[in-house]
Amino acid sequence: MPILVMKFGGTSVADLDRIANAAEKVKREVERGYDVIVIVSAMSGKTNELVRWVNETSPFYDAREYDAVVSSGENVTAGLMALRLQEMGVSARSWQGWQVPINTTSAHGAARFESIPRENIDAKFAEGFKVAVVAGFQGLSPEGRITTLGRGGSDTTAVAFAAAFEAERCDIYTDVDGIYTTDPRITSKARKLDRISFEEMLELASLGAKVLQTRSVELAMRYKVRLRVLSSFDETDETSGTIVCDEEEIMESKVVSGVAHSRDEAKITLFTIEDRPGIAAAIFGPLADAGVNVDMIVQNISEKDYDDDHPGAVTDMTFSCPVDQVARAKKAMEEAKAGGKINYEELIIDTDVSKVSVVGIGMRSHAGVAAKMFQALSADNINIKVIATSEIKISVLIDRRYMELAVQTLHDAFGLDRAS
Amino acid sequence: MPILVMKFGGTSVADLDRIANAAEKVKREVERGYDVIVIVSAMSGKTNELVRWVNETSPFYDAREYDAVVSSGENVTAGLMALRLQEMGVSARSWQGWQVPINTTSAHGAARFESIPRENIDAKFAEGFKVAVVAGFQGLSPEGRITTLGRGGSDTTAVAFAAAFEAERCDIYTDVDGIYTTDPRITSKARKLDRISFEEMLELASLGAKVLQTRSVELAMRYKVRLRVLSSFDETDETSGTIVCDEEEIMESKVVSGVAHSRDEAKITLFTIEDRPGIAAAIFGPLADAGVNVDMIVQNISEKDYDDDHPGAVTDMTFSCPVDQVARAKKAMEEAKAGGKINYEELIIDTDVSKVSVVGIGMRSHAGVAAKMFQALSADNINIKVIATSEIKISVLIDRRYMELAVQTLHDAFGLDRAS
Structure with a gap:
């Protein structure tokens, strides 16, 4: 059987x-x-x-x-x-x-x-x-x-x-009755996907589309287990829901499959720190020990002098984490500074940001996705605070009040309301 | 340790x-x-x-x-x-x-x-x-x-x-804080016992003193496990509660240790049945199959003729069971009669009886306990409907309205309010 x-x-x-x-x-x-x-x-x-x-x-x-x-x-x-x-x-x-x-x-x-x-x-x-x-x-x-x-x-x-x-x-x-191109509460144009690849699902899950646990998708990908997400509360048949499967099973994939968001993010900047080998470890080690889930990390290139006692290059380091971990992150950074492990001039904390991401395995073979994304946001006067990219995902941090607008704009810009 | x-x-x-x-x-x-x-x-x-x-x-x-x-x-x-x-x-x-x-x-x-x-x-x-x-x-x-x-x-x-x-x-x-000579809700003279034998406890438990499960006392008796019953809600020390132990550990036992009762009993009489070998099995087999917990059984000696077709001795059979099993017992008897397994003239059911018992290992060596018990009940005009005895217990079925009075009377009669 x-x-x-x-x-x-x-x-x-x-x-x-x-x-x-x-x-x-x-x-x-x-x-x-x-x-x-x-x-x-x-x-x-x-x-x-x-x-x-x-x-x-x-x-x-x-x-x-x-x-x-x-x-x-x-x-x-x-x-x-x-x-x-x-x-x-x-x-x-x-x-x-x-x-x-x-x-x-x-x-x-x-x-x-x-x-x-x-x-x-x-x-x-x-x-x-x-x-x-x-x-x-x-x-x-x-x-x-x-x-x-x-x-x-x-x-x-x-x-x-x-x-x-x-x-x-x-x-x-x-x-829920499947995986959507984006959160249907944000735009009624959100469309249920028939299929999505493991890789895309992983990015969507870890970005706040909380339908499937990240770990279960990882495991499914490793063992090539075909997953199907469907609703307990609807009548279902063999075609219901969304299949999460190997990339190879998805014939013609769109460049972008979905737009994800994560509402309650915070952006923390360590302003003016010594730019030396090991400085990243000195910052993110204590954060990890404090249980802070650091997400995006950006380091500015800088040439300004640190201070008189420490001549040499300095930089700024910015990272994001969930809002409810800010207090822990702040404590960890202040203790690291007090302990002489790191030094910074100022800790700038912005707790009013959200993350919006476009995800799609088609990106790998299509240039210009980032440009199209930035253009669409710019056309709505949405300022981008931090950018991070992976092979199949581009994420930006923006002011929280623009989050819904950004999701709607990007959903339209990549034509996600139309079946491929 | x-x-x-x-x-x-x-x-x-x-x-x-x-x-x-x-x-x-x-x-x-x-x-x-x-x-x-x-x-x-x-x-x-x-x-x-x-x-x-x-x-x-x-x-x-x-x-x-x-x-x-x-x-x-x-x-x-x-x-x-x-x-x-x-x-x-x-x-x-x-x-x-x-x-x-x-x-x-x-x-x-x-x-x-x-x-x-x-x-x-x-x-x-x-x-x-x-x-x-x-x-x-x-x-x-x-x-x-x-x-x-x-x-x-x-x-x-x-x-x-x-x-x-x-x-x-x-x-x-x-x-509860131990085993009592009788139910303290029935008489304030009830006294907590320091010790009681397994045998007595067994009789008390199965007679409705629901402090310990019968099976646990049986097991304790078999393996000579010293039990102690005491309260979770009081301050307790090494002398709290009641010890349930081997008879040999109880130096000087009273003749009677306690008076037990079981309120909701029923008495069922099969009036005029054939007195022949196997008749008891024909009655109590179907009752067991129907899940009726038969307790006391009394068979009257009788010499009357059964009927014209069945010349020979006839008798009456009386048994007791919990009130809530009467319907099942009645059904089992009627089916046995319909199936030709037994015959009786009339089924007489009395659901207004209670059982009162005196229990004590001292009874074994003391004659006259039964006489004293019947005398005490008679002095209060309490009519005894059924009597059953074991080595360390005498039980009677009486009208339910006399139950409390019977317990109080017997508790006094055997001096249970005084420490031995």
Whole structure:
């Protein structure tokens, strides 16, 4: 039998009715001839409740016990889903991480997969079971303790199972009906994509299109797992949703596939710092230690003198990070300065910026995307504060009040409202 | 290190404050020099919620999945208790059934212990851990599935661990402060017992003194585990509560230790049935199949003729069962009659009776207990409907409206308000 992996997130299994609704979708795939592995999250809100209890019990908790507590929500959903399927006449069995077993590292709270042996589940399929309902987000450490994979771990569980079981596809059921050219709340011209490449999806996910966890897309790309994103709440068929797949499967790609945005960014400039080898490490080491997720980095070329005691070249260093990490970033920089590790004249913090990016694998072979982007923004008098580029993405930081306008303008400029 | 087992029921761990309170009691025992095994129930209400979800999802549920779902409540409490202890500076680790492992039979929903190997937990004690917090009520089947032990299974888990680890004592923390000579709500003269024998406790538990599950007392008796019942909510010390122990440990026992009652009983009489070998089996077989818990059984000696077609001795058969099983019992008897298995002239059902019993190991060597009991009841004009006796117990069925009076009268008659 071909194997299909289906994953249902927390809102898709939020109560017994929704579990029943998800079970209907599973049943339909069984009827189409698949052996199905269903990955479930906890009922929405449950994991948060457990996390709150842990935090209230022990603010600096032992991650082993954290994992033992918070993994229980998925176990409940897995059992209920198996029962619901049985009730509908589909032979199903639930699986907790240790029963499969889902072998992971010992990094509690952020464990990584080591291996997912197929024997136990394959044996059940051979017995005639049609569905294995697996509790997502959890695994088993070499020490025999329960681990969790960190937030969004259920997507990653689904992809890992699809890889291990050589599934025909991994369907991620969620509360949106696919991947869009941009956020439909910003422009009604946003259009659902039939297909998107892993690379583009990665850029979109990490840029704030929060449909799929970055890690799950990385894993899917590495093992060439065909992903499909589709809605739990709509009627769905074989053509629903968006397929995330290898670039080669996408025949004629547009130059730009989508416009992403990230609203709450901050821009931090270290004004006038010594321009010497090692200065970047001296800045970004402490930031990493403080848990600041630095995104864009720009270093100005400068020839001005540092100060009388330090003759030689100086520069300015600018980076961006999420607004809610500014306080930590500021503290880290001030401590690094106080400790003599770095020196700067001034720390300039702008917390009113957003990031807008255009993404597309077609960019690789098309010049002029950047020029077209800058021109379009300029025509609307939107000032660009920072620019960063990768092979398939161009991002700019702009004033937050222009964010929606910029997204709409770029969506139009690259013709994303028209099917290719 | 001597080992102590401490068990906390659902009301004792109902919220984070109560878990903290229970953890304080554990810490105190660690400070007294014990390695402690803590058995926890689910936070009160949690298991009921899970059971409700299972029933709503699948009325005729697969017991394997039922067990997978309902066992999760204990896992949460075990993790939270371990975290709380760590927070108080006590090195603790949580254990789910499969991690110990608690090996049971495959009888899902009502599994029985097969073995509890000590290695894993002993190894942790050897590493310096002081407390193992074990999720009660659950185990692992030979097939690698989660089992549950049935309601009240956490008491049984505690006793099984005390036996396996040769614990000095098994302390059952609950919402009462010990075992009383009778229900304190019925007479203020009820007195807490310092000690009671296993045998007496068994009779009291099965007679409706619902402090300890019958099965846990049976297990404790078999393995000679010293039990102590005490309150989670009071300040407790080494002399608190009631010790349940071997008869030999109780120096000078009173003739009668307690008066038990069971309010909602029913009395069913099969009037005029054929008195022949096998008639009892023909009656009580169908009742057992229908899940009726028959308690007292009385057969009248009778010489009257059955009917013209069946010359020979006839009799009346009377039995008691809980009121809420009367409908089932009636149906089973009517079907047996319709099927020709038994015959009776009339089914007489009295749902307005209660059972009152006096219990005491001293009865064995003292004649006249029954006479004293009947005399006391007679003096209050309480009519006895059915009598049943065992080696250490005499029970009577009486009209329900006399139940409180009977308990008070017997408590006085046997001098239970005075310490021995």
